[in-house]
Amino acid sequence: QVQLVESGGGVVQPGRSLRLSCAASGFAFSDYAIYWVRQAPGKGLEWVAVISYHGYNNNYAASVKGRFTISRDNFRDTVYLQMSSLRAEDTAVYYCARDRCSGGSCQLNSFDIWGQGTMVTVSS
Amino acid sequence: DIQMTQSPSTLSASVGDRVTITCRASQSISSWLAWYQQKAGKAPSLLIYKASSLENGVPSRFSGSGSGTEFTLTISSLQPDDFATYYCQQYNAYPVSFGQGTKLEIK
Secondary structure, three states: OOEEEEEOOEEEOOOOOEEEEEEEEOOOHHHEEEEEEEEOOOOOEEEEEEEOOOOOOEEEOOOOOOOEEEEEEOOOOEEEEEEOOOOHHHOEEEEEEEEEEEOOOOOOOOEEEEOOOEEEEEOO | OOOEEEEOOEEEEOOOOOEEEEEEEOOOOOOOEEEEEEOOOOOOEEEEEOOOEEOOOOOOOEEEEEEOOEEEEEEOOOOHHHOOEEEEEEOOOOOOEEOOOEEEEEO
C-alpha cells in the first residue's frame, strides 16, 4: 500500500527545536520529490519545504527559511524536517506529501499522496 | 509570489446540485493548477491536476477547467460525500501557494 506516515510532533517551547519524520512505503521512494505542507488550526494549507528525489535540491517558504531544514535518507525511505527557533505561529498540523511525478525529468508538480499529519504545538 | 484567491469562501448546496468554485491567480500560471478536497480532520486528497486532468479514482462528476489566471472546479451532481473544503494550488513556480479554501456545506 502506497503511504506516507509522519511522526515526531508534540508540544515544544518557543525557541526550541523539533524533528519531524515522514516514512514512506509501497513505492520507489528514491524516485520522488517530497514536500512538507502545514495547516494551522482552523486555517488553510501552507507549503513549507520540498526536497528533490536525490536530495541535492531543496526549497523553503520564506516563513521558515533559515530555521527549518529538510533532508532525506533514501536507504531508510524517510524524509526529515528539522525545525529550530520555533515560534507560536509554527503551531500546525504538518503533512508530508509526494510529488505526482517520478524521476529526474520532473519539475514542480501537484501532490498525489499525503500522510495523515502530525501536530506541532509551540507554547510555553 | 503568486497569490491564489478562491470564491466563494463558503457555499451552501443540496445533494444533486451542480456547483462551481472559482480560483484566480495573481499572474498567469498556464495550466499548473491542482484542486484538493479535504474532509474534517483528514489530509487533503488530489482531485484534479494540470487544471483539467482527473486524478485516478476520482469520480467523473468532478471536473476542472481554465488556464492562465482563472480556473473552475465543477461538481456536476453533489453527493453526500462531497461536503468538504476544497483548495486550489498553483505549482507554476515556488513558492507553491494555495487558495484560502471553499467550504461546501449542506443547505
